[in-house]
Amino acid sequence: TQLLEQSPQFLSIQEGENLTVYCNSSSVFSSLQWYRQEPGEGPVLLVTVVTGGEVKKLKRLTFQFGDARKDSSLHITAAQPGDTGLYLCAGASGGSNYKLTFGKGTLLTVNP
Amino acid sequence: GAVVSQHPSWVICKSGTSVKIECRSLDFQATTMFWYRQFPKQSLMLMATSNEGSKATYEQGVEKDKFLINHASLTLSTLTVTSAHPEDSSFYICSARGLRGWETQYFGPGTRLLVL
Numbered sequence: 662t663q664l665l666e667q668s669p670q671f672l673s674i675q676e677g678e679n680l681t682v683y684c685n686s687s688s689v690f691s692s693l694q695w696y697r698q699e700p701g702e703g704p705v706l707l708v709t710v711v712t713g714g715e716v717k718k719l720k721r722l723t724f725q726f727g728d729a730r731k732d733s734s735l736h737i738t739a740a741q742p743g744d745t746g747l748y749l750c751a752g753a754s755g756g757s758n759y760k761l762t763f764g765k766g767t768l769l770t771v772n773p
Numbered sequence: 774g775a776v777v778s779q780h781p782s783w784v785i786c787k788s789g790t791s792v793k794i795e796c797r798s799l800d801f802q803a804t805t806m807f808w809y810r811q812f813p814k815q816s817l818m819l820m821a822t823s824n825e826g827s828k829a830t831y832e833q834g835v836e837k838d839k840f841l842i843n844h845a846s847l848t849l850s851t852l853t854v855t856s857a858h859p860e861d862s863s864f865y866i867c868s869a870r871g872l873r874g875w876e877t878q879y880f881g882p883g884t885r886l887l888v889l
Contacts, residue, residue: 667816694877694878696880701864701883701885702882702883703777703779703866703868703880703881703882703883704817704866704880705880706877706878706879706880709877747814749816749817759805759870760807760819760822761807761819761868761878762819763816763817763818763819764816765815765816766814766815766816768814
């Protein structure tokens with residue numbers, strides 16, 4: 662069974678601060694995806710990283726995929742209250758039994 | 774991005790009744806749909822993988838007779854919670870994956886089920 666350890670589980674910060682969320686596994690994934698979910702809604706895809714060592718930027722969000730494709734991080738610069746939400750990482754295992762394995766999530770609260 | 778809808782968005786039912794939840798891919802054909810369950814402030818737990826025209830594959834610990842899944846077409850999958858009980862109350866989310874190999878999973882908005 663593939664497991665994804667996501668940390669921290671809860672994070673409460675002030676507007677303007679930076680933060681990093683980590684996603685680690687002992688397994689190799691074919692790709693890793695980051696989602697953001699608001700209460701009562703489904704997850705919304707932020708980014709998919711596929712190549713080991715890949716770095717993707719989405720405005721104030723920076724995503725990294727580890728060289729060995731076992732871990733990933735999400736860094737948010739100058740957090741804003743609108744960034745509040747549940748951030749989920751999910752590793753994809755490919756082939757005929759494709760499925761996503763989700764981390765436990767990081768509940769981020771950005772206080773004004 | 775691709776759009777996945779779910780119906781209903783919320784449902785309240787009495788214990789012992791069955792509830793059907795629909796998941797539709799609106800602008801693409803989905804060979805595979807996934808059903809997840811999520812408890813408050815927790816992550817998504819995969820319940821089953823549904824492939825069009827074949828039987829669903831259930832994750833360990835998920836009762837296939839309790840959670841009936843049908844994927845009758847490339848745009849529709851249904852999850853029926855049979856003889857629902859209060860412990861089945863949860864947020865059920867589906868996702869759909871397209872025909873091409875590296876298509877991303879697109880998630881529906883979820884269905885809140887409350888069993889009284």
